Amino acid sequence: MADGTKIEWTDATWNPITGCAIVSPGCTNCYAMKLAGSRLKNHPSRKGLTKDTKAGPVWTGEIRFNRKWLDQPLRWTKPRMIFVCAHGDLFAEGVNELWIDNVFAVMALAPQHTFQVLTKRPERMRDYIRGMEQRRDFIAGYGALIWGGDRPDLVYETAHEALARPLPNVWLGVSVEDQKRADERIPILLDTPAAVRWISAEPLLGQVDFYKTSAAMPSGRLHPWRNGPILQGIHWLVAGGESGPGARPMHPDWARELRDQCAAAGVPFLFKQWGAFSPKRITLTEFWNPATARIGELIANAGGKLEQYPDDTGNVIAMRHVGKAAAGRLLDGVEHNGFPEIRR
Secondary structure, eight states, X not given: OBSSOSOTTOSEEEOSEEBOOOOSGGGTTOHHHHHHTTTTTTSTTTTTSEEEETTEEEEOSOOEEOGGGTTHHHHOOSOOEEEETTTBOTTOTTOOHHHHHHHHHHHHTXXXXXEEEEXXXXXXXXXXXXXXXXXXXXXXXXXXXXXXXXXHHHHHHHHHHHTTSOOTXXXXXXXXXXXXXXXXXXXXXXXXXXXXXXXXXXXXXSOOOHHHHGGGSOTTOOOHHHHOOOTTSOOEEEEEOOOSTTOOOOOHHHHHHHHHHHHXXXXXXXXXXXXXXXXXXXXXXXXXSSSEEEETTEEEOTTOOEEEOOOOSSSEEEEEEOOHHHHOSEETTEEOBOOOTTOO
């Protein structure tokens, strides 16, 4: 948990829940998992949450509720954007529903902040949000216990009233790293009541075409990417490449396509980073220089290994491993910092 962070799209992180499990390719190099199994492996909030493997630390699936951090946002008076459970998933399988209730109680009592929730388990998030009316009394009660002080009745009433509708200061989002995950998760997000819905396409590991996602939409529903933003649409998209040890390169066209789709649909777009690899066009004679490069559907790294890497351009693009800082976050020379207009 930190009041202040290097994450480009938020101001602070809040970790009332830590721990997770690998569910898709985007989890492979999870920074929180690696940190929990190395520098923080003996910290009470992380101890035992990972196991050592040949590939490095891996989540065990055990989840921890860090009650001592629960009321932290209530003690922050200056409004800020807060990434919820940056080192876990609020809707992971092992998270007790009572813990989720506690988290929503705090968010209901802190309208000065904007809470950014991100999950790879949209089914559970949707089911929880849809059932919130039935749990409203319990959630408000937890709010009174957490922050009631001398006036638990007033705190209860405040939380209870706030929970009568989707909390305007809570943004619900899903992570999608490729087309398969987009098709699986976005339709469920669109069926989830929320004031703001958003997508994190990071690490971006493949092309994502939101027009194709329309095939997975319930029959009769307007598709926000085809018909333009609607009330129950997508309000924000963040995209970026992977950084850190073992990072996988992001094709420049994947990021460009997301940028262009967002522009066409009127959805704010934030390009977070290139990640560890930076694009650089080279000539065929430069192809065998020590760098990761590709021709057509094949890429060749410095060791000569060939891998699939789709391309529809006639030139060669090298993705040089230069590190996150050197790669920067300019996409075609432009820094994209889009946010929903209702940002607090």
